[in-house]
Amino acid sequence: MTAVAEQITGLVGALRGHGVRIGTGETVDAARAVEALGLADRERLREGLAATLLHGPAQRAVFDPVFDLYFPRGVGGPDGESGDREAVRDRLAEALAADDRAMMARLAVDAVDALGGYGSSPGSDGWSAYQTLDRLRPQTLLARVRTDVRGRDGSGAGFADRLLDDEIRRRIEEFRRMVGAEARRRVAERRGRDEIARRGVVPTADRVDFLFANRDQLAELRRAVQPLARKLATRLAARRRRAARGTVDLRRTLRSSLSTGGVPMRPVLRRRRPVRPELVLLCDVSGSVSGFSDFTMLLVQALHDQFSKVRVFAFVNRLDEVTGLLHHGRADPEGLGTRIHAEATLTGWHGSSDYGVALGEFAARYGDAVGPRTTVFVLGDARTNMSDPNLAAVREVAGRARRVYWLNPEPRDRWGTGDSAAPAYAELVEMHECRTARQLSALIARLLPV
Amino acid sequence: MFTSVDDVSARLAETGYLASPAVATTVFLADRLGKPLLVEGPAGVGKTELAKAVAQVAGARLVRLQCYEGVDESRALYEWNHAKQLLRISAGRDESWDETRTDIFSEEFLLPRPLLTAIRGDEPTVLLIDETDKADVEMEGLLLEVLSDFQITVPELGTVAATRRPFVVLTSNAGRELSEALRRRCLFLHIGFPEEELERRIVRLKVPGLGAALTESVVRVVGALRAMDLRKVPSVAETIDWARTLLALGADTLDETVVRDSLGVILKHQDDIQKAAAKLDLDAL
Ligand SMILES: Nc1ncnc2c1ncn2[C@@H]1O[C@H](COP(=O)(O)OP(=O)(O)O)[C@@H](O)[C@H]1O
Numbered sequence A: 001m002t003a004v005a006e007q008i009t010g011l012v013g014a015l016r017g018h019g020v021r022i023g024t025g026e027t028v029d030a031a032r033a034v035e036a037l038g039l040a041d042r043e044r045l046r047e048g049l050a051a052t053l054l055h056g057p058a059q060r061a062v063f064d065p066v067f068d069l070y071f072p073r074g075v076g077g078p079d080g081e082s083g084d085r086e087a088v089r090d091r092l093a094e095a096l097a098a099d100d101r102a103m104m105a106r107l108a109v110d111a112v113d114a115l116g117g118y119g120s121s122p123g124s125d126g127w128s129a130y131q132t133l134d135r136l137r138p139q140t141l142l143a144r145v146r147t148d149v150r151g152r153d154g155s156g157a158g159f160a161d162r163l164l165d166d167e168i169r170r171r172i173e174e175f176r177r178m179v180g181a182e183a184r185r186r187v188a189e190r191r192g193r194d195e196i197a198r199r200g201v202v203p204t205a206d207r208v209d210f211l212f213a214n215r216d217q218l219a220e221l222r223r224a225v226q227p228l229a230r231k232l233a234t235r236l237a238a239r240r241r242r243a244a245r246g247t248v249d250l251r252r253t254l255r256s257s258l259s260t261g262g263v264p265m266r267p268v269l270r271r272r273r274p275v276r277p278e279l280v281l282l283c284d285v286s287g288s289v290s291g292f293s294d295f296t297m298l299l300v301q302a303l304h305d306q307f308s309k310v311r312v313f314a315f316v317n318r319l320d321e322v323t324g325l326l327h328h329g330r331a332d333p334e335g336l337g338t339r340i341h342a343e344a345t346l347t348g349w350h351g352s353s354d355y356g357v358a359l360g361e362f363a364a365r366y367g368d369a370v371g372p373r374t375t376v377f378v379l380g381d382a383r384t385n386m387s388d389p390n391l392a393a394v395r396e397v398a399g400r401a402r403r404v405y406w407l408n409p410e411p412r413d414r415w416g417t418g419d420s421a422a423p424a425y426a427e428l429v430e431m432h433e434c435r436t437a438r439q440l441s442a443l444i445a446r447l448l449p450v
Numbered sequence B: 001m002f003t004s005v006d007d008v009s010a011r012l013a014e015t016g017y018l019a020s021p022a023v024a025t026t027v028f029l030a031d032r033l034g035k036p037l038l039v040e041g042p043a044g045v046g047k048t049e050l051a052k053a054v055a056q057v058a059g060a061r062l063v064r065l066q067c068y069e070g071v072d073e074s075r076a077l078y079e080w081n082h083a084k085q086l087l088r089i090s091a092g093r094d095e096s097w098d099e100t101r102t103d104i105f106s107e108e109f110l111l112p113r114p115l116l117t118a119i120r121g122d123e124p125t126v127l128l129i130d131e132t133d134k135a136d137v138e139m140e141g142l143l144l145e146v147l148s149d150f151q152i153t154v155p156e157l158g159t160v161a162a163t164r165r166p167f168v169v170l171t172s173n174a175g176r177e178l179s180e181a182l183r184r185r186c187l188f189l190h191i192g193f194p195e196e197e198l199e200r201r202i203v204r205l206k207v208p209g210l211g212a213a214l215t216e217s218v219v220r221v222v223g224a225l226r227a228m229d230l231r232k233v234p235s236v237a238e239t240i241d242w243a244r245t246l247l248a249l250g251a252d253t254l255d256e257t258v259v260r261d262s263l264g265v266i267l268k269h270q271d272d273i274q275k276a277a278a279k280l281d282l283d284a285l
């Protein structure tokens, strides 16, 4: 194999490892793209390979760092002297003030070389983005860059000046990303790029465990709610169409009758709009699983017109209806969790979850929310803090509802460990592992009634 | 059609379309590899415009299939002209039904729709399948067939195969996820909001009367709005609208009053306007 063919094969393998589905046809196209574009312009190569190998925008977040490993900007450290910390900071301040991306990229190379190396014996040494940024502290350049920019424009008075701090912060964020890419490249030279492409590249937000997602990833997920909801709505609509029976479509019947001399022989059927189902959501919103519940509530809210009725209940150890809060909160998704905790009565004597009490309260106070057309989803890890799981309440709800599903954000092999009552609940209602947004959307597309 | 990526950029620019490196590269490849181009991205970033510009550059006719909910074969492929056929039948010449039938299913009674039109001609053609995500899933099956073989069978007339494959551009606002199969047929291009520098050039090109300083401020404010968590963030179309408005208002710098009075041009929802006003420190609206 030629070097380029090897690079493409490696790139494709690494992308597949991250869940991007690439067939042989696309791989052949990628090779043809490289041939048509040549290797001289790396950014064109990047775009050309992305165009042939990817099928959607979400895959780009994985593609870029992987591309940087298989088509690196060069080999080894910087061409010249990288300079010491102060020298790099001075030049970085200038580059940030001028918003000079090319210079920022060169400085990322210098910074990792000068500040990111650790260890001395082969096997224990490497390059760290974290260490580089910790020593360089680019965020502390903000005030200096601001002064620079204002001096340069001779202004500070214009309206757009109030945007300056945020703009500089975004540039610094971009620089941090460059440092991350450069450190990965240096490490890959030492350890082999296949391994770094596998381990060093963060998965897309929809594949991150709800239970371990950080704030940024949760924010990214919230932004994904609307597109995801639209996608699910399409799939539900398709299922609904398949499920529905038909009536006669006059126009199409007439049209097809032309081949029989205008005599309508075969009636053409039109699909009928079926009655939309009702949905009830019971959400554990205690700290451990709140990321999962919040996301699911937002998603269901975005899907509300798929149902004739949606009611949402939140609980920690007491339960309260939050349908209204969710409805009014569409404009402010990031505040949802806080609002629910502030405005609903969710805790009694203590702050930890108690499924037994909460489920009992639901059966007793809101039992009439559930009828033969209702599908109930329970969201939570089923960790009862050693209290009574109240199986009778679940049995009662299950008896009244059309279906009850339980979505558990914990990995299946942890169900039943410690204070998890998951196996007991799973005997009464269908319980599914639901660790990531990707799993959640697959489950929703399959389980939601239409 | 194009000799290089630079050639794509230069010739598109002549028609008034400023292509990012990603756009120019992908258009070049779509032409070279002979594959349909699927362009996805938010509304108002120049997807439709790109297809029009490519047609203009190539000296090709533009055939457009505008998708919408419920668009079907009879709108996309072809339809028989029923009214005319019925007239012909009731004119009742002295002939057998077989003869009549052969006659009413001839070219004369056929209404070609965009897909058939694009495949039939032998002049260079750009086929724009616009807003594909608005069509129903069934439509995708049809597109897939047409884009695989570039031929269409009219049972009564036979099979029409393209003598010259059109350059195909499909656009989508991602309102609905298009099927994997359709995506695999295409090169994929995501057009997002442009880099600041490109957006300044677009504004300069479309609204040449606006001063350089004001152009820069406009682009910066729009960039800041896009970073906010709004229901609908402004697109390039809104940037251009806003620039035109400012020009019409005779503003020469951006200040609080001007921004406050014209924010409605860039933001469409009242709660977005309020949120943006708060974040931009505009005094109470
Ligand atoms: N790169 C660009 N160069 C020139 N004009 C652009 C560009 N991007 C967007 N526009 C302008 O923005 C407006 C919206 O473009 P349009 O093609 O209708 O968007 P879309 O189809 O993506 O919704 C048009 O007036 C177009 O001229």
Ligand SMILES: [Mg+2]
Binding pocket: B044, B047, B048, B049, B130, B171
């Ligand atoms: Mg358009």
